[in-house]
Amino acid sequence: MAAAYIHLFRFLIFTLLQILVFNQLDVGFGIHLMIQPLFIMILPFEMTVIPLMGVGFGMGAIIDIFSNTFGLYTSSLVLLAYLRPIIFKLYGPREGYDPLKEPTINDMGFRWFSLVYGMLLGLHTFWFFLLEMFELGRIGFILQKTILSGIFSFLLALLIQSFILKLKPRK
Amino acid sequence: MRNLIAFLQRFRIFLVFALLQFLALYWYVTFLSFPRNQFLTTNNHIAARVLEWEHNLTKHFNLSENNTKLQWENIYWRKREPKFMYQLTRTNVKINDTIFQQQYSYIPAEIINSSVSRRNNYFTLNVGKAQGVDRGMGVFCHEGVVGVIHYSSDHYSLVKTVLTRDINIDVVIDMKKSNMQGILKWDGKNPRYGMVTGVNNDLDVKKWSLVETRGGSGIFPRGIPIGKVSSTEPVEGQALWKVEILFNVDYRRLQRVYVIKNLHLEEQTTLEARIPTDD
Numbered sequence: 001m002a003a004a005y006i007h008l009f010r011f012l013i014f015t016l017l018q019i020l021v022f023n024q025l026d027v028g029f030g031i032h033l034m035i036q037p038l039f040i041m042i043l044p045f046e047m048t049v050i051p052l053m054g055v056g057f058g059m060g061a062i063i064d065i066f067s068n069t070f071g072l073y074t075s076s077l078v079l080l081a082y083l084r085p086i087i088f089k090l091y092g093p094r095e096g097y098d099p100l101k102e103p104t105i106n107d108m109g110f111r112w113f114s115l116v117y118g119m120l121l122g123l124h125t126f127w128f129f130l131l132e133m134f135e136l137g138r139i140g141f142i143l144q145k146t147i148l149s150g151i152f153s154f155l156l157a158l159l160i161q162s163f164i165l166k167l168k169p170r171k
Numbered sequence: 172m173r174n175l176i177a178f179l180q181r182f183r184i185f186l187v188f189a190l191l192q193f194l195a196l197y198w199y200v201t202f203l204s205f206p207r208n209q210f211l212t213t214n215n216h217i218a219a220r221v222l223e224w225e226h227n228l229t230k231h232f233n234l235s236e237n238n239t240k241l242q243w244e245n246i247y248w249r250k251r252e253p254k255f256m257y258q259l260t261r262t263n264v265k266i267n268d269t270i271f272q273q274q275y276s277y278i279p280a281e282i283i284n285s286s287v288s289r290r291n292n293y294f295t296l297n298v299g300k301a302q303g304v305d306r307g308m309g310v311f312c313h314e315g316v317v318g319v320i321h322y323s324s325d326h327y328s329l330v331k332t333v334l335t336r337d338i339n340i341d342v343v344i345d346m347k348k349s350n351m352q353g354i355l356k357w358d359g360k361n362p363r364y365g366m367v368t369g370v371n372n373d374l375d376v377k378k379w380s381l382v383e384t385r386g387g388s389g390i391f392p393r394g395i396p397i398g399k400v401s402s403t404e405p406v407e408g409q410a411l412w413k414v415e416i417l418f419n420v421d422y423r424r425l426q427r428v429y430v431i432k433n434l435h436l437e438e439q440t441t442l443e444a445r446i447p448t449d450d
Contacts, residue, residue, distance in 0.1 A: 019221075020221075020225050024225075026286075026287055026288050026423055027288075028288075030360070031288075032288060049184050050184060050187050053187060053188060053191055057191050057194075060195070064198075065218050066213060066218050066221070066284075067284075067286065068213055068284075068286070068293040068295070069289065070199045070202035071194075071195040071196060071197075071198035071199035071202070072195075072199060074191075074194075074195035075192055075195035075196055078191045078192055078195060079192070082184075082188045131196075131199065132289060132290045132291075133290055133359065134336075141359075141360070
């Protein structure tokens with residue numbers, strides 16, 4: 001039960017941080033810092049895909065309402081939640097994941113995390129900017145935004161995990 | 172049988188995914204054209220309250236700059252006030268004249284939430300229907316045009332800014348001399364630069380000539396500044412210029428704006444509705 005509270009707490013913190021801090025920052029060069037994919041990423045391994053998509057939908061809808069983006073975050077978070085089990089399966093150990101571990105950098109190591117999260121974040125961010133631009137003719141600009149935002153969001157995710165995520169749910 | 176169940180299991184997940192995606196995309200596509208439900212924007216009461224609280228914390232960051240701007244604006248209008256001018260002829264000066272009649276009224280407002288780096292940027296204002304703000308009214312500040320009201324609830328409203336894809340404000344380049352007409356657009360890259368399309372290339376567009384509103388649609392009065400021409404390029408295959416302009420307003424730091432209400436708008440629209448159509 002305590003684990004559920006910690007996840008709820010994380011949900012609130014990640015949503016509020018995204019709405020009140022990272023969405024208000026204007027870094028320039030088309031860089032968009034996004035931490036909400038990290039929340040979906042570090043939900044427990046045993047969570048199945050349908051509840052995962054439900055959580056993604058809810059979180060995305062809240063962020064969309066607060067930043068007047070009308071479904072952009074929702075759509076890309078649902079995509080991320082749908083892809084997560086597929087990519088986890090692709091890079092998982094042969095005997096399956098240890099249910100006592102969390103999909104974070106502290107538990108799974110840098111190599112695994114950067115591979116899986118990098119891929120998920122890249123796809124999520126590409127979908128986000130593709131929808132936002134809605135113009136295939138400007139694929140260069142979309143890719144530039146995706147790559148720059150992806151790199152900085154990834155660094156931010158590393159930072160958050162090494163400094164803030166010391167709160168671990170223990171069963 | 173087992174395969175069938177496994178297949179259905181897979182399919183069920185994809186079905187839920189498709190349904191959620193459809194909902195999100197439906198929301199996205201419909202809101203870009205016409206907002207139906209105010210609860211799904213920052214206009215809803217809870218979101219606006221939270222953002223107002225956040226704005227109350229951060230609004231002091233640019234305070235001295237904003238005060239300086241307001242002071243300059245006061246000086247600008249003070250220079251035009253007859254009371255403060257030196258009287259050359261010592262006869263009576265009539266201030267209340269009947270030549271001019273008030274056509275626009277103004278509602279001061281504060282931006283409580285804004286973004287400039289998205290493809291379509293919307294600002295949230297702390298005024299709404301209670302103050303007489305409604306869909307389609309113009310929003311500007313002393314330096315230039317900001318946008319058009321997209322939706323308004325009782326106490327808040329949403330501005331579709333010039334930093335959106337299809338803002339389409341009709342503008343005039345170099346109003347005093349060549350008076351070229353065009354339409355304002357934004358390409359989504361830099362919040363300091365916009366574009367004017369539809370300018371014929373038989374006309375000479377000078378660098379740094381002023382871009383102002385045309386005032387044809389009755390949203391803005393004629394001659395509200397927007398920016399200056401920074402570069403011109405020919406459009407390939409068309410007899411048009413691609414004109415890039417530098418906005419007068421730095422939208423990243425904007426805090427206080429005016430909503431403008433055209434008191435003659437109804438008269439204009441009823442008159443224009445009488446234009447016969449070609450049926």
